[in-house]
Amino acid sequence: MNIRILFLLPLFALFLSACRDSGTSSNRGKLGYDCYPDGTCDAPWTCVAGICRNVVSNNQNNDIVDVEDTTDEEDAADVPDAGDVPDATSACGNGIREEDEVCDGADLGTATCVSLGFAGGTLACAPSCQQYDLDGCTTGNGSAPTPPADVLSTGTGGLLLRGVVLTPTGVLDPGEVLVVNEFITCVAPSCAAQANNPTIIDTHGIISPGLIDAHNHQSYNFFPEWVPNPPRLFENRYQWAADPQYEEFILPYTKHRSSNTHFCPGSKWAELRCMAHGTTTLQGQPSASGSCINWGVRNADGYHGLGYDHMHGIIGSVRDVDDATAATYMDYFTRAVDPITRFHVHMAEGYASNYILDEFDSWAGRDPRPNRHNGLSLLYNGTSILIHSIPLTEAQLQEVKANNAKIVWSPSSNMALYGVTANIQRILQLGIMVSLAPDWTLSGEDDMLAEMRFARNYGIVNSIPELTSQKIWEMSTWMAAEVVGLHMHIGRLEAGYRADIAVFGRTGANPYDALIDSRAWDVRLVLINGRGFFGDSNLQAATARNPYCETLDACGTGKYICVQDSPTGTNRTNETYVDIHTQLYNILEGIGYPEDEQYGRGDELLELWTCGI
Numbered sequence: 001m002n003i004r005i006l007f008l009l010p011l012f013a014l015f016l017s018a019c020r021d022s023g024t025s026s027n028r029g030k031l032g033y034d035c036y037p038d039g040t041c042d043a044p045w046t047c048v049a050g051i052c053r054n055v056v057s058n059n060q061n062n063d064i065v066d067v068e069d070t071t072d073e074e075d076a077a078d079v080p081d082a083g084d085v086p087d088a089t090s091a092c093g094n095g096i097r098e099e100d101e102v103c104d105g106a107d108l109g110t111a112t113c114v115s116l117g118f119a120g121g122t123l124a125c126a127p128s129c130q131q132y133d134l135d136g137c138t139t140g141n142g143s144a145p146t147p148p149a150d151v152l153s154t155g156t157g158g159l160l161l162r163g164v165v166l167t168p169t170g171v172l173d174p175g176e177v178l179v180v181n182e183f184i185t186c187v188a189p190s191c192a193a194q195a196n197n198p199t200i201i202d203t204h205g206i207i208s209p210g211l212i213d214a215h216n217h218q219s220y221n222f223f224p225e226w227v228p229n230p231p232r233l234f235e236n237r238y239q240w241a242a243d244p245q246y247e248e249f250i251l252p253y254t255k256h257r258s259s260n261t262h263f264c265p266g267s268k269w270a271e272l273r274c275m276a277h278g279t280t281t282l283q284g285q286p287s288a289s290g291s292c293i294n295w296g297v298r299n300a301d302g303y304h305g306l307g308y309d310h311m312h313g314i315i316g317s318v319r320d321v322d323d324a325t326a327a328t329y330m331d332y333f334t335r336a337v338d339p340i341t342r343f344h345v346h347m348a349e350g351y352a353s354n355y356i357l358d359e360f361d362s363w364a365g366r367d368p369r370p371n372r373h374n375g376l377s378l379l380y381n382g383t384s385i386l387i388h389s390i391p392l393t394e395a396q397l398q399e400v401k402a403n404n405a406k407i408v409w410s411p412s413s414n415m416a417l418y419g420v421t422a423n424i425q426r427i428l429q430l431g432i433m434v435s436l437a438p439d440w441t442l443s444g445e446d447d448m449l450a451e452m453r454f455a456r457n458y459g460i461v462n463s464i465p466e467l468t469s470q471k472i473w474e475m476s477t478w479m480a481a482e483v484v485g486l487h488m489h490i491g492r493l494e495a496g497y498r499a500d501i502a503v504f505g506r507t508g509a510n511p512y513d514a515l516i517d518s519r520a521w522d523v524r525l526v527l528i529n530g531r532g533f534f535g536d537s538n539l540q541a542a543t544a545r546n547p548y549c550e551t552l553d554a555c556g557t558g559k560y561i562c563v564q565d566s567p568t569g570t571n572r573t574n575e576t577y578v579d580i581h582t583q584l585y586n587i588l589e590g591i592g593y594p595e596d597e598q599y600g601r602g603d604e605l606l607e608l609w610t611c612g613i
Ligand SMILES: [Zn+2]
Pocket: 215, 216, 217, 346, 387, 439
């Protein structure tokens, strides 16, 4: 047990006792609080050992903070969770599954892929020892790479793509998508009647709308995952954000995050990571210094090229909104010219302490404190994007639905940080507009495809029939477009929509599963506004957006990637892939920076893709 843990635990315990309701107020029956005297909780929570638990969307053991575990017992039947206290000999990485661990190295307890609900495969342990690594488990709907695409003919009348086409109303197999300039002009089994001398490509793959990442913090996405030492879970986002280890981990960026020297390469790297994984739109808090990201993928909160900037948001607590600020937001929503149609907030990212359970009611105008907006609900007319929404009660989810508010579900980050995530089953049952997003690479998956795999695995392990591979794809395409408010333009393969298209070079019994199985090297072509930004080398001549694209090897597959607007451009539009990579490496390593910024961490740079996983 190290000194920091010794120091923190009494404070932590005090915090818990101060913030956890004793059961006498209105919080009784809510997630993380005492059950009612008759042993029940508000729906959908379940009373477990006197405390209301989430047994639908919880971790594999249906266990958040197992009260009995706070005695720190250690035996074969013990369920590891956030309430456990590591003892002196416990250490993630020693190959022994101890009481604070789900698994450790090869010690997986009695769990196997099959016992967790998969068809087969090999189970592993995540580096944090707090979760299983399910990547090696198989669904039974195996997929395989397809032969390379063929350019059948070249022409001047746009681009005709052939393959398995995923539309909102079903699968066209085979199907065709015709792109003329920046628009899709035909989606059909055959577009021959509409085509006029196009370049024809038989993709031998799956043609999908480009994926939409409805929430991220893009400028941080050159960092790998942060794993606290010792590995541990948190109750809410305010706890880890104040953790000295976390602050030290991100210091190479945060020391200068308002400077374009750091913001620009970080943000552009995130966009390159998107392109390489089939993602064409990203929500990610561009700052005022973001002119350097008016480039690459679409930024949902500005620089999307689809009309005025319709989105605002806040990163701080929703409980800090006072009457005057709330009135300003309402002016945004109701003004006659260019109203704000989407407002994103981090809603209840956690399940206990720091008043996290009060956040929803505060946003909905039920905060009784002085100088807080009381009586004016900011769940106004479908504008709210509620990111995370982990502990929302049945009544609150009903209110989300009634107000047409949107939810962004980030299961990988939630499970890594808190061991619990939102009640996605109930969210889907209620028909709430919900999208899937990784949040960022520090705690979530590294890209949308990996997040989709995490969501699929989560649905299998937790027996959630609503969470099909098709639904996960919908949550990453047309539903995500609704969430970010760009659904009139993107998210669908449909005539009249923008030609934001991703082609995946895999095939299988279920095309949605085959798409989700794809890695960067399977991403065969990425078009944004009809122009190729990334794809197989043999498609470069027919699809690349300009002559300045670079070639890269993606784990054995030759790719092109278009980074430069022009070699003679200004305002960073002349930067190459190597330029951006070098800037980030130097930031992490300290090259060219003062003595106190010699971090020596260049090797930690998260590359565009990781071979072998
Ligand atoms: Zn976030």
